Amino acid sequence: MIKKLHVLTLVVAFAFLGDVFGQDSVVVKAKENRLIAKANENYEQYSFSPAIDIYERVLSKGYVSADLLKKLGNSYYFNADYKDAATTYKRLITSYESDAGPEYYFRYAQTLKTLGEYEESREVMSTFVDLTSNDNRAEVYKDEKDFLEDIKNNSGRYDVGPFEYNSSYSEFAPSFYKKGLIFSSNRDTGNFAKNRHTWTATDFLDLYKVNADSVSENKAVKVEDDINTRLHESTSASTKDGKTLYFTRNNIVEGKAKRDTVGVIRLKIYKATKANGVWGDIQELPFNSDTYSVAHPALSTDEKTLYFASDMKGSLGESDIFMVDVNEDGSYGEPVNLGSNINTEARETFPFVTSEDILYFSSDGHPGLGGLDIFATKIENRNFDGSVANVGEPVNSMMDDFTFIIDEDSRKGYFASNRPEGKGGDDIYSFLETTPLLLDCxxxxxxxxxxxxxxxxxxxxxxxxxxxxxxxxxxxxxxxxxxxxxxxxxxxxxxxxxxxxxxxxxxxxxxxxxxxxxxxxxxxxxxxVTAGFGDDLAKLLQLSTIYFDFDKYNIRKDSEVEVEKVIAAMDKYPSLRIKVNSHTDSRGKDAYNLWLSQKRAESTINYMISKGISSERVTSEGFGETKLINQCANGVNCSDTEHELNRRSEFIIME
Incomplete structure (x- = not known):
């Protein structure tokens, strides 16, 4: 007579993070086919997915534990069921706050954010940050409403120092010129007024140079020839050969300032060319206007694109950043607004473009620390959709910070600010960038x-x-x-x-x-896991050990949840039969321990029977101290915890 074997195929899909599982699965059809080919046509096959289904069954009966909620929450989380994951994690941290641990606050916050619950996510994430000290996620935490975290993450990358050519007046708008700088100052006017960075500035600024030639070494001198006038000159950009200079000047006609219809003296960009060592042929650019301002020029590395700020038609805010093509014949294309990713309804101004195609600019429309802040974005291949990042402290402050430039070879640069600790109204500061800003990295x-x-x-x-x-x-x-x-x-x-x-x-x-x-x-x-008869169901279900108190055989309250998982599995698979093996530690007499283990096994199946499992589907056996899982045999000195490991139950699959 052929012996009939009932082979139970258990496929347990656990999505682990640490040692907890989270996603359920179904029996792979190919696996079923292989098992069918090997087995008798009378074999019974089961598709066993214990994670979500069984844990929900246990919860529906009123049995709950922190461990169960963790595993159920992870089951939903890794299956992208964030609504149910959020519900489960909320129950976990509400009912078992001390057992939840920071990892579950983090996942709960993520699920809330995914569901659009930003404020609640922020509160939960704040708890996560409080619970952790060296977790990277706490350091980089941010959400849509907490821009200060972004600024914090970008801060501390600059060593800022003084600029030796500052005066008690105003200096700002540094630009690289030859081996030195050109900057703007009102030091010769006696005008202490602050904040040159407005469209309506009427105080008389001039352009100065330092370390650009033998005349300006170790001192600031005015740029020669016809560059400076009795009106306002500021913000410049020069070509690498030093023969072309773009700069900002008040709208001037026949040596006099010209006002528009509302009485404003607009700003324009002019171009000067040096020939035989003399600046001349000064021309205003064709896209200037008497009705709007054009200012603050900056050249791309290849000098084929000129960037500038303007409030011309098509601007999104008070001032926007534009670009225009510089053609080989010296003509210009049509100005193009850089778009809403960079420009806002407020002020975007003072552009500067590096050799690595990073656009720096000042804005009070993007989230910042106060006033104008300096921002950066990658514009490679004229793509203006990259992330816009606040460069952080100490370059940015609660005051206005602007006219940022940097040499990417030396990582040295300059910017201006009207922060109160300065020497004058606006001051230039030097800096060394110690850590590059991550942009579209x-x-x-x-x-x-x-x-x-x-x-x-x-x-x-x-x-x-x-x-x-x-x-x-x-x-x-x-x-x-x-x-x-x-x-x-x-x-x-x-x-x-x-x-x-x-x-x-x-x-x-x-x-x-x-x-x-x-x-x-x-x-x-x-x-x-393909399980035949004799395998331990507890391992397949990732059960915690069913522990008993010393010299006791009643099931402990903290173990009832684990037994309920077995009961849920048996409810789902009516032909599943289990043998409960119980064990003791080595303390006490051998014969007594054998009796005690049998009582523990019987106690376990009696509990299962009381919950509706047929007595015909469960049997028990006690092994006493005959199958210890560690070295704690008779006469060996072990701790209570080590002895407890031997007081356990197993659930063996039977025919």
Whole structure:
């Protein structure tokens, strides 16, 4: 007679972070087919997904624990069911605040943000920050309403010092000229008025140069020839050969200031050319106007594009940043507004473009510390849609900070500010950039994915990048060598998540970084277990150990939840039969321990029977101290905790 075997196939898909699981799965059809081919046509097959289904069954009966809520919440979280995840995590931190731990506050905040609950997310994230001290996510935390965190993250990257040519008047608008600088000052006018950065400034500023030639070495002298007038000159930009100078001047006609219809003296950009060592041929640019201002020129590295500020028609705010083509024949194209990503309804002004195509500008429309702040954005290939970043303190302050320039070879530069500790109305400050600002930063992430036990390279594993809003940014699969390559935004925090059929999902968080390439190798635990008779259901369900108190055989309250998980599984699979094996520690007489373990096994199945499980589906056996799981045998000195590990129950699958 052929013995009939009932093989139970259990496929348990656990999405782990640490040692907790989170996502359920179904029996893979190919796996079913292989089992069917191997087994008798009378084999019974089960598709067993314990995570969400069984835990919900347990909760519906009123049994709850912190561990259960953690695992259920993670089940929803890793399956992108953020609504149910948020509900579960809220219950966890409300009912088990001391057991929740910072990780669950973090995930709860993320789910709330995904659901658009920004204010509540911010409150929960604040708790996460309070609970952590060295977690990168706490350092880079931000949300849509907390721009100060962004500024904080960008601060501390500059060593700021004095500018030796400041006076008790105003100095601002430094620009590189030859090996020195040109800047604007009212030091010869006796006018102490502050804040030159307005469209209507009427005090008389002039352009000065330092260290640009033998005449200006170690002192500030006026730019010679016809550049300066009795009116206002400021903000300049020169070509690399020093032969062309663009600068800002009051609208002037026949040597006199010209006002518009409302009495405002507008600003215009002029171009001067040096020939035989003399500045001359001064012309105003064709897109100037008597009805709006055009000011603050800046040249691209190739000198084919001129950037400037204006309130001309088409401006979004009080002043916008524009660009215009500089043609080879000396003519100009049509001015183009840089768009709403850069320009706001307020003031954007004082542009400067670096050799690495970073546009710096001042604004009081983007979130800042107060007044005008300096911002930066990448504009490579004339793409103006990149992120706009506040450069942070100490360059920015609660006052107006503007006219920022930097040499990207030396990382040295200058800016102006009207902060109260200055020497004059506006002062120029020098700085050294010690850490580059991360703008549209792309970081290469490479690595392999392997089986944790066999070290076998896993081909076809899915590798995803998930942002802090739980949105999938990109994904790839491992190649024939188990390798992957990704490029992610290193100025933001990201999760790199690896999944593969038959394995536990693994994830690593990457905080914002300096963009250096990083290698991350993943070693995945298997999550598919084919169980025959004699296997322990507790391992498949990831149960906590069913513990008993010393010299007791009644089930402890903290173990009832674990037994309920077994009951839920048996409710779902009516033909599932279980043998409960109970064990004791080595303390006490051997015969007594054997009796005690049998009583514990019987107590366990009696509990299950009291909850509706048929007595025909459960049996029990006590093993006393015959199967210890550690060294704590008779005569060995062990702690109470070590002894407790031996006081346990197992749930063995039966025919």
């Amino acid at each position: 792309e970081q290469q992430i490479t690595g392999t994915v392997r089986d944790k036990i066999s070290n076998e390279l896993l081909v076809g594993a899915t590798v995803k990048v998930i942002n802090e809003e739980n949105e999938e940014i990109l994904s790839t699969i491992t190649n024939s060598e188990g390798k992957y390559e990704l490029f992610l935004d290193c100025k933001e925090g990201n999760f790199v998540r690896v999944s593969m059929q038959g394995y536990i999902t693994s994830e690593e968080y990457l905080a914002r970084s300096d963009g250096k390439p990083k290698i991350i190798d993943f070693y995945l635990d298997r999550d598919t």
